[in-house]
């Protein structure tokens with residue numbers, strides 16, 4: 001039987017606020033266990049939470065960027081469950097009346113067309129702490145609780161079950177990841193868990209309207225693993241149905257070493273959490289003016305940037321997409337074109353030599369020793385024929401290593417292009433004199449030998465002869 005895959009995603013985005021969502025403790029990663037805690041995030045009796053306004057602003061930013069409606073009034077709820085890293089016995093989240101609803105974003109599908117994926121809601125919540133299980137000989141068998149992460153602000157972004165393949169799910173996640181990083185609300189660090197995903201996966205026979213029973217795959221923090229987990233899950237469910245069995249609703253964990261999923265627990269229903277409005281937090285009221293203020297502060301988002309690069313700089317869509325994949329890369333390119341003027345030339349260099357050096361050295365573009373100013377300066381030396389495109393690569397490498405500008409490098413290394421026709425003619429005469437056999441062949445009609453002469457002249461000039469002048473003068477001289 002042929003099945004249709006139905007996927008909905010819940011993404012947890014850790015916000016880049018300096019302090020936690022309901023107290024003033026630091027959110028910095030990697031501090032000594034329990035050093036960033038206070039009565040509020042430890043859940044001590046009588047401690048009162050106060051909402052961090054920055055968290056609400058970040059939620060509004062994200063909501064606006066994903067075309068959501070921003071609720072004028074939203075409320076916080078207590079989600080009750082017991083877990084050792086949740087000292088209060090409940091998590092403060094939003095349930096009814098979340099801050100953002102009814103959004104969407106566009107992805108490119110395998111078939112090549114754009115597809116709109118609905119966003120059901122975005123709500124604010126606090127993270128739980130972390131359990132650390134004894135890793136040394138003395139601590140083996142013991143577990144420790146680190147509450148530094150407790151109360152760290154999260155946005156949970158819930159999609160509609162609109163995705164029909166693991167590829168679509170990944171396209172959605174990458175798009176969302178790009179947006180929150182562009183917005184500056186999340187550092188996007190998947191390894192540290194700043195961007196993690198739960199996937200709801202079910203299958204149904206083609207043409208059937210009702211959804212199949214879904215399994216929830218928990219807390220996966222790598223694009224590759226999410227794809228593997230979904231693909232495995234689809235196959236597992238199809239096998240069950242083929243054997244006449246029934247998929248049960250449950251939460252499953254992905255085992256990245258084995259590439260499989262395994263059952264973790266039966267799925268709770270919302271009523272199991274006994275949600276109720278948090279009596280310690282007043283409803284959050286968002287004014288129209290506040291929304292407008294946030295809207296005005298939004299940066300240019302990837303889609304708009306791609307469109308502008310194509311329109312203003314005349315570069316191909318593919319180039320614009322590659323350059324905009326990373327905001328810092330897009331800024332670098334933008335600055336470079338601003339200084340040099342030619343979009344395609346700048347795109348070629350940024351996507352070519354600059355990218356190659358970054359990859360080789362494993363550094364981010366913000367750390368590139370050749371700044372947009374230095375790169376644009378070098379490109380101008382190609383434009384005015386001081387250096388050839390080929391020599392430019394040598395100049396670029398020198399600049400990268402030394403951090404010096406093109407003019408200094410060209411001067412010091414004697415890389416100036418030879419455009420003086422007298423000097424080029426002299427070299428050509430020598431080459432012709434040294435290769436009478438080839439001259440004969442060329443004059444006898446063997447045009448291919450021309451390339452040989454160009455090569456010899458360039459070699460004799462150490463690559464510095466102006467190629468256009470070499471071509472023109474060679475033709476003239478070889479005619480005899």
Ligand SMILES: [Zn+2]
Nearest residue numbers: 023025038041
């Ligand atoms: Zn605290």
